[in-house]
Amino acid sequence: MANQLSNLDQVFAALADPTRRAIVMRLCAGEASVSELADPFDMALPSFMKHIHVLETSGLVQSEKSGRVRTCRLSADVLVGAEDWFQQQRAVWEARLDRFEAYVMKLKKEKERAAAKRPSRTTKRKGS
Amino acid sequence: MANQLSNLDQVFAALADPTRRAIVMRLCAGEASVSELADPFDMALPSFMKHIHVLETSGLVQSEKSGRVRTCRLSADVLVGAEDWFQQQRAVWEARLDRFEAYVMKLKKEKERAAAKRPSRTTKRKGS
């Protein structure tokens, strides 16, 4: 619902940075202020804020300022949207494997049938 | 097994580009040569090759040259490795929601118990 905007370009780009992945991981455990988030990182605040901003424009994070403190929280649906992409790819991949397996089974059966017709000319041979 | 090398930085960076995601999607359906892959894209070959190279160094794609044609295939395990990251985050997120829900339920019960003790002083009130 909220992820029409979740364009994968920005989401994946956001997640390509270890600092930002760490922020996302932290926010999975609950919301936090900017300086709480920044604390573990050895980085100037303005640099850190850029990461927050990247996360916000990707839609992964939302924030709200009250008083002088800005609180950040995760948009789980955007995260899920990205996860969906993988699941879609995996579905295609697995369908292909299934088809391939079906094909191999078919070949095998045909071979067996052929072998049954002209009985035991070549025995099963193992490839190296 | 093959994804000790699958560093998420490179994998997500690779997937942050629509051309490269399209390549991955294409390869989910089966292996292909470079020029087959390049065909749908309006892009000079050297530019396209850079994308292939990014995908290869991320581990998402492997390729092999035979004769003059280079055939590319997907490394599904690397894709799955990235998917795993999302599942881990979701697990943390959902655990938190569960705790929160448990907490809300506890509060609710306590309120009910308190209400039962001193019978019906204030009826349920709706906040605006």
Place this chain on the structure above:
DNA sequence: TGTATAGTTAGCTTCATGGCTAACCAATTA
């Protein structure tokens, strides 16, 4: 042997990213 095909290499531009410092609000707290 000559020509077309499939990639590759080299080198160039342009723009985005990730980091910094310095200076600047605007709420809180003393």
Place this chain on the structure above:
DNA sequence: TAATTGGTTAGCCATGAAGCTAACTATACA
């Protein structure tokens, strides 16, 4: 009211990413 805290703005720099053209190599086909 003055000082501290929490964040923001502006601007600089180095690196890397994404695209291009031009020229080249090496295989396959006629």
